[in-house]
Amino acid sequence: MLRNEHVIARLNRGRLIPHRLSSEDPRVTDVAGELCDLYAAHVGLPRSSLERELTVREEDLGPGLDPRRGFKIVRALAKLLEERASWAAPTDADSYTLRTRIFELAAALPEPPAAEPGLLESPTREDVLSQVAVETGIEEPAALMYADRQGAQLLGGFDRPSPEELIRRYNVAQIQGVLYSARDLVVDLGEGADARLVFHYVKLLGLIYRLEPLSNGHRLHLDGPLSIFGGTRKYGLRLAKFLPGLLMTSPWRLSAKVEWKGRGVVLELDSKTAGLESHYLGPKDEREADDTREAFIRAWERAKDTEGWELERGGDVLAFPEKKAALVPDFTLRHAATGDVVHLEILGFWSERNLVERVALLREAAEQGHRVLVAASERLGASQEALSGAVDGGVVPFKDRLAAKAVLAALARPI
Amino acid sequence: MRKGATLETLLRRHWDDRVIVFTKSVEEVYALSRRFLIPGVTHETPARERKEILDRFREGRYRAVIASDVLNEGIDVPDAGVAVILAGSASRREYVQRLGRILRPREGKRAVLYELVTAQTGEEFTSRRRKEALL
Numbered sequence: 001m002l003r004n005e006h007v008i009a010r011l012n013r014g015r016l017i018p019h020r021l022s023s024e025d026p027r028v029t030d031v032a033g034e035l036c037d038l039y040a041a042h043v044g045l046p047r048s049s050l051e052r053e054l055t056v057r058e059e060d061l062g063p064g065l066d067p068r069r070g071f072k073i074v075r076a077l078a079k080l081l082e083e084r085a086s087w088a089a090p091t092d093a094d095s096y097t098l099r100t101r102i103f104e105l106a107a108a109l110p111e112p113p114a115a116e117p118g119l120l121e122s123p124t125r126e127d128v129l130s131q132v133a134v135e136t137g138i139e140e141p142a143a144l145m146y147a148d149r150q151g152a153q154l155l156g157g158f159d160r161p162s163p164e165e166l167i168r169r170y171n172v173a174q175i176q177g178v179l180y181s182a183r184d185l186v187v188d189l190g191e192g193a194d195a196r197l198v199f200h201y202v203k204l205l206g207l208i209y210r211l212e213p214l215s216n217g218h219r220l221h222l223d224g225p226l227s228i229f230g231g232t233r234k235y236g237l238r239l240a241k242f243l244p245g246l247l248m249t250s251p252w253r254l255s256a257k258v259e260w261k262g263r264g265v266v267l268e269l270d271s272k273t274a275g276l277e278s279h280y281l282g283p284k285d286e287r288e289a290d291d292t293r294e295a296f297i298r299a300w301e302r303a304k305d306t307e308g309w310e311l312e313r314g315g316d317v318l319a320f321p322e323k324k325a326a327l328v329p330d331f332t333l334r335h336a337a338t339g340d341v342v343h344l345e346i347l348g349f350w351s352e353r354n355l356v357e358r359v360a361l362l363r364e365a366a367e368q369g370h371r372v373l374v375a376a377s378e379r380l381g382a383s384q385e386a387l388s389g390a391v392d393g394g395v396v397p398f399k400d401r402l403a404a405k406a407v408l409a410a411l412a413r414p415i
Numbered sequence: 416m417r418k419g420a421t422l423e424t425l426l427r428r429h430w431d432d433r434v435i436v437f438t439k440s441v442e443e444v445y446a447l448s449r450r451f452l453i454p455g456v457t458h459e460t461p462a463r464e465r466k467e468i469l470d471r472f473r474e475g476r477y478r479a480v481i482a483s484d485v486l487n488e489g490i491d492v493p494d495a496g497v498a499v500i501l502a503g504s505a506s507r508r509e510y511v512q513r514l515g516r517i518l519r520p521r522e523g524k525r526a527v528l529y530e531l532v533t534a535q536t537g538e539e540f541t542s543r544r545r546k547e548a549l550l
Binding site for chain 2 (some may be wrong): 103106113131145150
């Protein structure tokens with residue numbers, strides 16, 4: 001992901017066009033390749049020297065790409081490579097303890113430790129260091145005195161992309177950067193699109209959504225970070241992370257209202273012409289697994305007595321066309337004896353408006369004979385009062401993890 | 416590094432007088448700390464360790480400290496008998512402030528300030544201007 005300072009876009013009649021690089025352009029692939037080489041050659045070396053090299057490259061390579069913004073483009077590409085790098089402490093030794101011992105010993109000397117041994121047998125720097133070496137078993141204590149500085153970290157591994165891969169990632173990342181300051185985002189998913197996959201990412205990222213069934217697909221409304229109160233940076237990152245998820249399927253059209261240099265502008269994309277490629281591997285990849293829901297499944301399995309209720313994964317859309325609304329429950333609870341069915345959805349972030357709408361939808365669902373429970377975390381919403389007000393409407397509040405007990409209690413409440 | 420050799424002479428002369436060495440450059444703090452085995456304090460130093468170093472300096476357990484500009488403001492700087500400024504580009508205000516806050520002579524002692532300037536460079540001019548600020 002890029003930082004705000006790396007994001008480049010231009011306006012064309014109120015439409016925002018994020019910056020793109022072309023992998024057809026040899027100047028671009030050369031720069032991308034050179035940066036990959038730089039990182040790869042630095043494995044085993046400290047961060048400070050890589051940072052120095054990168055500053056040099058910004059000045060050398062930047063102007064060839066773009067006279068004005070070249071340095072920024074190089075910096076952005078390096079930022080994306082940073083995500084593929086892993087850093088390691090250069091030593092297991094505790095540098096703090098090491099240097100503190102060195103300073104104590106040196107300060108106890110009657111005169112400053114001399115750099116060179118003199119005629120008068122005055123204490124030397126080497127004396128102090130070899131005493132510490134003996135005490136700690138570290139051969140070169142001076143070299144490791146400040147090994148805990150960030151700049152001293154060593155590049156432990158680098159998952160090298162091809163230049164084209166890096167450029168593809170850049171083009172997506174620039175759009176993601178624009179979404180950090182989105183007011184809202186509307187995605188029309190066509191009939192052929194893998195809606196389940198899209199909902200997986202909506203839920204994994206905890207986005208505030210509203211779903212509208214269309215005659216030929218779904219319209220997904222997502223709140224942007226600028227339309228929710230507090231925690232906007234975190235939410236903005238989450239919304240941006242949705243985009244590569246969406247890119248894994250088609251067809252779709254996306255339109256987002258974003259704030260750009262103090263102006264409200266529009267970003268539009270569609271799967272046919274976007275020419276973008278996701279770097280995600282899909283829900284099967286463990287880094288993209290949904291911890292909140294997996295944790296609830298485990299909590300349910302651990303529960304001693306589930307009073308005859310059995311938990312199944314959900315994921316099918318529950319549509320209310322008259323209300324122009326739909327829900328995507330995460331689970332279905334089925335009672336073994338009575339055959340009763342109750343749907344359960346776990347919300348991610350929520351806003352007051354979103355919660356009120358959800359309660360109204362639950363009421364509508366109940367009138368049509370569907371019983372739905374919605375669980376919402378106290379930590380991910382705007383106001384405690386809004387949440388307690390919604391409990392009567394079928395909302396199950398929780399703190400960090402949703403407990404099986406809380407859901408069973410809600411199931412036992414009369415409808 | 417001639418400044419390093421001069422600093423060594425000064426540390427030798429004032430090993431019992433509690434010396435604070437200032438430099439503009441963070442990297443120089445670490446280099447000198449390694450060379451003279453005296454604690455360094457920069458913006459990277461964790462708050463707890465910084466407090467510990469300054470406390471020990473105050474108690475006399477450490478004889479000298481080398482610091483970058485972090486000690487300028489907002490930190491309780493212990494009194495020192497000797498300050499050494501490795502020429503940088505400190506402003507007049509910073510300069511006066513450093514002196515006023517650090518050099519508090521103990522009874523019967525004189526407080527001393529050294530400024531190490533490389534001859535025939537812009538440093539000479541900066542140094543002269545700073546001294547004018549004190550007049």
